[in-house]
Amino acid sequence: MNLIPVGVLGTGKYVPERILTNQELETMVETNDEWIVSRTGIRERRIVAEGQVTSDLCYEASMIALSNAGITADQLDLIIVATVTPDMTFPSTACVLQEKLGAMKAAAFDLSAACSGFVYGLANASNFIATGTYKYALVIGADSLSKITDYTDRNTCILFGDGAGAVVIGEVPEHRGFKSFELGADGTGGPLLKIEGGGSRNPASQATIDQRLHYIYMAGAEVFKFAVRIMGNAADEALRKAGWEKTDIDLLVPHQANMRIIQSSLNRLELSVDKCMINLDKYGNMSAASIPVALAEAAEQGRVKEGDRLVLVGFGGGLTWGATAMVW
Numbered sequence: 129m130n131l132i133p134v135g136v137l138g139t140g141k142y143v144p145e146r147i148l149t150n151q152e153l154e155t156m157v158e159t160n161d162e163w164i165v166s167r168t169g170i171r172e173r174r175i176v177a178e179g180q181v182t183s184d185l186c187y188e189a190s191m192i193a194l195s196n197a198g199i200t201a202d203q204l205d206l207i208i209v210a211t212v213t214p215d216m217t218f219p220s221t222a223c224v225l226q227e228k229l230g231a232m233k234a235a236a237f238d239l240s241a242a243c244s245g246f247v248y249g250l251a252n253a254s255n256f257i258a259t260g261t262y263k264y265a266l267v268i269g270a271d272s273l274s275k276i277t278d279y280t281d282r283n284t285c286i287l288f289g290d291g292a293g294a295v296v297i298g299e300v301p302e303h304r305g306f307k308s309f310e311l312g313a314d315g316t317g318g319p320l321l322k323i324e325g326g327g328s329r330n331p332a333s334q335a336t337i338d339q340r341l342h343y344i345y346m347a348g349a350e351v352f353k354f355a356v357r358i359m360g361n362a363a364d365e366a367l368r369k370a371g372w373e374k375t376d377i378d379l380l381v382p383h384q385a386n387m388r389i390i391q392s393s394l395n396r397l398e399l400s401v402d403k404c405m406i407n408l409d410k411y412g413n414m415s416a417a418s419i420p421v422a423l424a425e426a427a428e429q430g431r432v433k434e435g436d437r438l439v440l441v442g443f444g445g446g447l448t449w450g451a452t453a454m455v456w
C-alpha cells in the first residue's frame with residue numbers, strides 16, 4: 129500500500145487573557161517567586177475567564193489553524209481533541225467543537241493521554257490521512273487545568289495553566305511531513321499523577337469532595353525522574369525511526385512542564401537552548417496544549433521554515449509519552 133505523505137498545513141493557538149503571576153500565588157499558598165522560577169522556570173500562567181470552557185479555547189485556536197491552512201471547517205473529515213478537562217464527561221468536547229465550528233461532515237472524538245495527548249492525536253489522525261481514508265484532520269490539545277487544580281496545594285498549583293493549540297493536517301509534498309512517531313505508556317506509573325474522583329471508581333459524592341479527590345494529585349519528584357528519562361528516550365527513538373541524527377534537529381518542541389526537565393532533554397540530545405522552543409515562563413504547564421501552543425508560536429515567530437527538521441516530544445499522566453520527527 130502506498131502511503132500518502134502527511135504534514136501540518138496550519139497552526140493556531142489561544143490562551144485566555146487573565147494572567148496569574150507567581151506574586152499572586154504568593155498570596156494564596158506558602159511559596160515565593162524565587163522558588164518557583166528556580167525550580168520550574170515558570171513566571172506566570174493563563175487562567176480561563178468565568179464561564180469559559182475547554183471547547184471555547186479549542187474554537188479560538190481552531191479558527192486560526194483553519195485560516196492558516198486555507199481551508200474551511202466544512203472541509204474537515206476528522207476532529208480529535210486531546211484533553212483531560214473536557215467540557216463534561218460526555219458528549220465529547222470534540223463533538224461540542226464540531227457543532228461550534230460547523231464541521232458537520234467530520235468524525236469527532238476526544239483522546240485521553242494527558243500531556244502526551246497532542247502527539248497521540250497527531251499519530252492517530254495522520255494514519256487516517258496516510259491511508260487515504262480522510263483528507264483533512266483537525267488535531268487539538270486543549271486544557272483548562274485551573275478547573276482541576278487545588279489552589280491550596282503548593283506542590284501543584286504553581287505549575288499549571290490553561291490554553292489550546294490546534295493544527296490542521298493533510299497531504300504534503302513527499303519531502304515534508306511526519307517521518308516517525310514514537311508512542312508509549314507505562315500503566316504501572318498511573319498512581320503518580322491522577323484525579324481519582326468523578327469516575328466509575330469514585331463517583332462524585334460529598335466524601336470525594338471532602339477528600340479533594342476531584343483535584344490533580346501528583347508525586348512530583350517521581351514524575352520528574354520519569355520525565356527526565358523518558359523525554360530523551362522517546363526523542364531518541366523518534367530520531368532512530370526517522371533515520372536522523374541528533375545533529376539533524378533544527379528545532380525541539382518539548383512539553384513545557386519544567387525548565388529543568390527541558391534542559392536535561394537538551395543535554396541528552398546535545399542541543400543548544402536556541403534550538404528549543406520554550407514558553408513555559410509565560411504559560412506554565414498546559415498539559416495537552418503545551419506542545420501545540422509552542423508549535424504555533426514557533427510558526428508565528430518565524431522560527432521554522434520549510435524543510436526544517438523538528439522533534440516534538442512530551443510525557444504525562446498514564447504514564448504516557450509521545451514523540452514525532454517531522455519536516456516543516
Ligand SMILES: CC(C)(COP(=O)(O)OP(=O)(O)OC[C@H]1O[C@@H](n2cnc3c(N)ncnc32)[C@H](O)[C@@H]1OP(=O)(O)O)[C@@H](O)C(=O)NCCC(=O)NCCS
Pocket residue numbers: 158159160163164167168243282283286321346348349350351352355385386413415443444445
Ligand atoms: C514539582 C517540582 C517542581 C518540585 O520540585 P523539586 O525540586 O522536586 O522539589 P521537592 O518536591 O523536592 O520539594 C523541595 C521542597 O520544596 C517545597 N516546596 C514544594 N512546592 C513548593 C512551592 N511551591 N514553594 C515553595 N516550596 C515548595 C517542598 O515542600 C519541599 O520542602 P521540604 O524539603 O521541606 O519537604 C518537580 O518535582 C517537578 O517539576 N516534577 C515534575 C512535575 C511535572 O512535570 N508534572 C506534570 C507532568 S505532565
